[in-house]
Amino acid sequence: DAGITQSPRHKVTETGTPVTLRCHQTENHRYMYWYRQDPGHGLRLIHYSYGVKDTDKGEVSDGYSVSRSKTEDFLLTLESATSSQTSVYFCATLPRSSSGNTIYFGEGSWLTVV
Amino acid sequence: QQQVKQSPQSLIVQKGGIPIINCAYENTAFDYFPWYQQFPGKGPALLIAIRPDVSEKKEGRFTISFNKSAKQFSLHIMDSQPGDSATYFCAASIFGNEKLTFGTGTRLTIIP
Numbered sequence: 001d002a003g004i005t006q007s008p009r010h011k012v013t014e015t016g017t018p019v020t021l022r023c024h025q026t027e028n029h030r031y032m033y034w035y036r037q038d039p040g041h042g043l044r045l046i047h048y049s050y051g052v053k054d055t056d057k058g059e060v061s062d063g064y065s066v067s068r069s070k071t072e073d074f075l076l077t078l079e080s081a082t083s084s085q086t087s088v089y090f091c092a093t094l095p096r097s098s099s100g101n102t103i104y105f106g107e108g109s110w111l112t113v114v
Numbered sequence: 115q116q117q118v119k120q121s122p123q124s125l126i127v128q129k130g131g132i133p134i135i136n137c138a139y140e141n142t143a144f145d146y147f148p149w150y151q152q153f154p155g156k157g158p159a160l161l162i163a164i165r166p167d168v169s170e171k172k173e174g175r176f177t178i179s180f181n182k183s184a185k186q187f188s189l190h191i192m193d194s195q196p197g198d199s200a201t202y203f204c205a206a207s208i209f210g211n212e213k214l215t216f217g218t219g220t221r222l223t224i225i226p
Contacts, residue, residue, distance in 0.1 A: 040123070042203060042216045048213065050212065103160070103214055104160075105150075106157050108156070
């Protein structure tokens, strides 16, 4: 357990509205990630961060932005939500030592865009 | 481009049987291969991992078999139990690199 809290856990929003998902961690892990999970696609990386204000794109970053102003918080923003962004979103963290690459996941945020 | 291919998509096994989940990778630079287990409503959690300097690794009832020449690795669950019912993801990365590439997942059901 890496002390990862995601909020909100469930959200229904309308197409075209902005949405922000928050990830908070208590373990001072350096790396943080946002993944989305969809049937038939597994876990796909949206964005990740390797330090405060240091972020980079993953494989499915279009339509998403992120910010990390503090070590413990990593925000994922959908600027204008679309139905294709209906998914389960997982935040994950990796300790400063990347040896073994044990990534810890939060419990997920279920987002429905109607 | 999917760099880690996982099969089957779903699997039903009777209690006590040995489910086998297979993964194949393309990037020969990968040298760390973990398996994650996910229960409904929860996030994935590391189950077991292997590096290519060994061909097999066991932890309890879970075994990873690794075939470097074929670029394949698999998860075997011995004496499977209904509590093993979950979604299993294989993954791969370059050891020390901070990004994992995941397979598409296998939904495993163990029936009593």
